[in-house]
Amino acid sequence: MANKIRIATTSLGGCFGCHMSFLDIDEHILELAEVVEFDRSPFTDIEHCSNSDIGLIEGGVCNSENVHVLREFRKNCKILVAVGACAINGGLPAMRNHIPLEECLNESYRDGIGVENAQIPNDPELPLLLDKVYPIHELVKVDYYLPGCPPSADVFWKFLTDLIAGQEPSLPYDLVHYD
Amino acid sequence: MSKTINIDGKDIPFTEGQTIIEAATDAGVYVPHLCHNPDYTPHGSCKLCTVKVNGRNCSACTFPAMEGQEIMNNTQELNNDRQKITQMLFVEGNHFCPSCEKTGNCELQAVAYSLNMLDNHFPHFFSNRELDASHPDILIDHNRCIFCNLCVRASQETDGKNVFALSGRGINKKLIINSASGQLKDSNISVQDKAAHICPTGAILIKRTGYFVPIGERIYDKQRIDQVSLNKEKKQLGK
Ligand code: SF4
Numbered sequence: 398m399a400n401k402i403r404i405a406t407t408s409l410g411g412c413f414g415c416h417m418s419f420l421d422i423d424e425h426i427l428e429l430a431e432v433v434e435f436d437r438s439p440f441t442d443i444e445h446c447s448n449s450d451i452g453l454i455e456g457g458v459c460n461s462e463n464v465h466v467l468r469e470f471r472k473n474c475k476i477l478v479a480v481g482a483c484a485i486n487g488g489l490p491a492m493r494n495h496i497p498l499e500e501c502l503n504e505s506y507r508d509g510i511g512v513e514n515a516q517i518p519n520d521p522e523l524p525l526l527l528d529k530v531y532p533i534h535e536l537v538k539v540d541y542y543l544p545g546c547p548p549s550a551d552v553f554w555k556f557l558t559d560l561i562a563g564q565e566p567s568l569p570y571d572l573v574h575y576d
Numbered sequence: 577m578s579k580t581i582n583i584d585g586k587d588i589p590f591t592e593g594q595t596i597i598e599a600a601t602d603a604g605v606y607v608p609h610l611c612h613n614p615d616y617t618p619h620g621s622c623k624l625c626t627v628k629v630n631g632r633n634c635s636a637c638t639f640p641a642m643e644g645q646e647i648m649n650n651t652q653e654l655n656n657d658r659q660k661i662t663q664m665l666f667v668e669g670n671h672f673c674p675s676c677e678k679t680g681n682c683e684l685q686a687v688a689y690s691l692n693m694l695d696n697h698f699p700h701f702f703s704n705r706e707l708d709a710s711h712p713d714i715l716i717d718h719n720r721c722i723f724c725n726l727c728v729r730a731s732q733e734t735d736g737k738n739v740f741a742l743s744g745r746g747i748n749k750k751l752i753i754n755s756a757s758g759q760l761k762d763s764n765i766s767v768q769d770k771a772a773h774i775c776p777t778g779a780i781l782i783k784r785t786g787y788f789v790p791i792g793e794r795i796y797d798k799q800r801i802d803q804v805s806l807n808k809e810k811k812q813l814g815k
């Protein structure tokens with residue numbers, strides 16, 4: 398096929414569980430490979446996003462690097478999709494949101510039980526943590542949402558086959574789960 | 577001849593003194609709701625049961641059925657409003673379903689599923705709410721309280737106690753516990769009380785029971801809340 402649909406994927410503050418679940422489409426991946434190709438993604442190791450049709454974002458926005466990556470995806474992807482609980486509401490990482498950042502860092506790196514060589518990491522290479530973990534729709538416009546922790550392989554398959562067929566994607570009741 | 581109201585084009589009989597939601601439930605018509613439970617005095621706070629009665633928005637759980645009412649219930653417009661209300665409930669508290677014992681059995685979540693709510697739309701409050709794990713058998717997670725008042729009513733009306741109350745307004749609203757310390761362990765609640773079991777969300781949980789039924793095998797994993805609710809509440813109304 399001449400013009401394949403280009404998909405970019407990334408994990409921000411996520412656990413890659415959504416990516417693993419995507420791969421659970423198993424042999425459907427061969428059908429998918431007929432019509433799509435991957436841009437920036439852990440599947441390809443391409444470092445930066447170029448013009449793509451669909452961007453799948455796993456994870457919430459925890460640090461400065463996540464902000465840059467998310468903006469790069471929004472700029473380059475025609476359709477941006479929040480994939481999984483963390484992209485949609487911050488998820489587990491956002492459970493730190495009511496604790497001041499300084500307290501979180503002190504607990505993890507200075508005062509916590511069993512901490513040796515106590516010091517807060519400050520290498521300039523490290524992205525700075527944000528005050529809170531943000532759901533991605535609080536930073537950029539999001540076109541579609543796939544809930545679930547993770548969304549099942551069937552969710553990915555239903556959503557992508559709808560889009561590829563040129564129809565408005567929809568999830569029936571039995572594919573909507575938040576857990 | 578019995579009196580009737582009309583919901584979405586269907587004539588529905590009612591008896592004097594019934595609310596719209598009671599007449600609807602009797603007739604097998606589901607009106608989405610969270611703070612309503614047929615066993616208790618209506619509270620009318622969640623507004624999920626909003627229907628259009630002769631063109632005006634009313635809460636079906638508090639509004640009396642009256643001859644000749646033309647009621648809209650299951651319309652796109654009302655369901656859109658209900659979805660927005662549900663999204664507000666989600667962003668006001670802290671609802672991390674994957675780490676909640678109630679997931680799959682939660683009425684808030686089930687209503688969201690049935691409205692095909694895929695995101696929370698609004699900015700999240702990430703409010704700082706507390707956990708009261710003081711009681712040996714019952715856990716309170718204020719992060720998940722939607723102020724439906726059902727535990728308050730159950731404690732007063734069924735248990736003959738007065739363990740809970742809602743205090744404050746707006747963003748400062750809070751479920752409070754009637755004990756000198758404010759902690760659940762110092763109240764007179766017991767694990768057999770109705771109030772300990774009535775919470776529609778994961779705000780009041782019975783300890784050490786959360787995973788008896790595995791995730792994926794729970795009530796709303798298999799069935800929609802409209803069916804579950806009608807089956808249950810018709811029995812409560814004695815039908
Ligand atoms: S109470 Fe319900 S909606 Fe809230 S986190 Fe628990 S399962 Fe999710």
Ligand code: SF4
Pocket residue numbers: 720721722723724725726727728751774775776777779780
């Ligand atoms: S604890 Fe549960 S039953 Fe009580 S008001 Fe909150 S949500 Fe309602």
Ligand code: FES
Pocket residue numbers: 608609610611612619620621622623624625626635636637638
């Ligand atoms: S069910 Fe009527 S207002 Fe809550």
